[in-house]
Amino acid sequence: MAVDERSRHELFGKLQEVLGPEPAATFMDLMPPLGTDVATRSDVAALREDLVGEATSLRQEISAVRQEIAAEATSLRQEIAAEATSLRQEIAAVRQEMAVMNKDLHKDMELLRFELLAAFRGEITTAITSQTRSMMFTNASLFIAFAGLALSLRVL
Numbered sequence: 001m002a003v004d005e006r007s008r009h010e011l012f013g014k015l016q017e018v019l020g021p022e023p024a025a026t027f028m029d030l031m032p033p034l035g036t037d038v039a040t041r042s043d044v045a046a047l048r049e050d051l052v053g054e055a056t057s058l059r060q061e062i063s064a065v066r067q068e069i070a071a072e073a074t075s076l077r078q079e080i081a082a083e084a085t086s087l088r089q090e091i092a093a094v095r096q097e098m099a100v101m102n103k104d105l106h107k108d109m110e111l112l113r114f115e116l117l118a119a120f121r122g123e124i125t126t127a128i129t130s131q132t133r134s135m136m137f138t139n140a141s142l143f144i145a146f147a148g149l150a151l152s153l154r155v156l
Contacts, residue, residue: 005034 015024
């Protein structure tokens with residue numbers, strides 16, 4: 001049975017006769033306007049079942065996402081731990097290489113020091129030898145000159 005404006009007006013008239021004008025007006029104010037779909041209990045129950053099903057599905061999806069995130073986090077932690085271990089090993093290897101290089105450098109510096117000392121000693125020895133020769137020749141020349149001078153003074 002379709003409700004139209006005429007049937008609503010007839011209902012209002014009957015309610016005024018039975019209940020009186022004020023309660024009839026209050027009742028009509030509480031009634032939904034024409035053309036409005038009114039939900040029945042079965043509509044609400046069906047909607048509730050749909051919502052419960054959607055909520056359950058959503059909870060399952062959230063649980064699956066949580067599990068994926070937890071697995072990914074565990075995987076990332078393992079990768080980070082492996083990378084940290086690898087990095088520590090690389091640092092230790094670099095430290096060992098640096099220690100070897102440091103020892104080699106000290107050896108090279110010590111060798112260079114000895115080579116420089118030997119070179120300086122050689123140069124000093126050469127310089128002293130040359131100077132000594134020059135002094136010997138100068139002294140010999142002076143001796144010969146004084147001897148010649150002494151002879152010439154004696155002859156005179």
